[in-house]
Amino acid sequence: GESVGLHLPTLSVQEGDNSIINCAYSNSASDYFIWYKQESGKGPQFIIDIRSNMDKRQGQRVTVLLNKTVKHLSLQIAATQPGDSAVYFCAERGSNYQLIWGAGTKLIIKP
Amino acid sequence: DGGITQSPKYLFRKEGQNVTLSCEQNLNHDAMYWYRQDPGQGLRLIYYSQIVNDFQKGDIAEGYSVSREKKESFPLTVTSAQKNPTAFYLCASNDGGSGANVLTFGAGSRLTVL
Numbered sequence: 152g153e154s155v156g157l158h159l160p161t162l163s164v165q166e167g168d169n170s171i172i173n174c175a176y177s178n179s180a181s182d183y184f185i186w187y188k189q190e191s192g193k194g195p196q197f198i199i200d201i202r203s204n205m206d207k208r209q210g211q212r213v214t215v216l217l218n219k220t221v222k223h224l225s226l227q228i229a230a231t232q233p234g235d236s237a238v239y240f241c242a243e244r245g246s247n248y249q250l251i252w253g254a255g256t257k258l259i260i261k262p
Numbered sequence: 263d264g265g266i267t268q269s270p271k272y273l274f275r276k277e278g279q280n281v282t283l284s285c286e287q288n289l290n291h292d293a294m295y296w297y298r299q300d301p302g303q304g305l306r307l308i309y310y311s312q313i314v315n316d317f318q319k320g321d322i323a324e325g326y327s328v329s330r331e332k333k334e335s336f337p338l339t340v341t342s343a344q345k346n347p348t349a350f351y352l353c354a355s356n357d358g359g360s361g362a363n364v365l366t367f368g369a370g371s372r373l374t375v376l
Contacts, residue, residue: 183363192370193369193370194352194354194367194369195305195367197365197366200363242304244363249307249320250307250363250365254303255302
């Protein structure tokens with residue numbers, strides 16, 4: 152079946168360093184992927200998305216990379232700030248056009 | 263400001279009671295969704311509605327019911343048939359259709375069964 156998973160449940164990064172959050176997906180036919188950020192006690196917020204016809208997409212301080220060969224997705228956050236502390240979710244669009252969510256990675260920023 | 267309002271933020275329920283969670287949006291979105299979130303897990307889709315007066319079951323619809331009588335509103339009822347209802351419930355919306363995927367979420371409702 153379709154599933155989305157994450158390599159690490161918790162990532163600890165020094166403030167100012169770059170963060171890389173990884174995500175694996177299982178359906179090679181998935182054509183759309185998305186990243187959300189969820190702060191404690193709040194709803195998820197959209198960060199960035201990417202379609203399968205792209206390998207890379209950049210936003211403000213964030214970059215998403217898609218490697219379709221190994222079915223791997225990553226979110227890079229440049230110059231990590233305290234406000235980046237959150238749980239980050241990747242999701243892929245399933246066969247019924249609904250999103251299939253990973254379990255999330257908690258990003259901890261060390262001062 | 264446009265957005266999604268969920269209420270109540272916290273809710274306690276005794277076993278055997280039905281509870282209804284409210285979700286209202288003023289984004290003029292056609293589609294609305296309910297997700298359940300458990301600790302350490304991703305979001306799981308309960309129900310979704312692409313248009314008024316129509317809705318579809320998601321992956322974990324058993325023990326839940328919804329209605330979509332107005333475009334702005336998509337209430338979720340957690341029935342006594344739901345065996346493990348304690349969770350964080352998230353409502354979301356978007357423009358719907360196969361091409362629109364970015365969801366806007368509410369702040370969530372945390373339900374605890376005593």
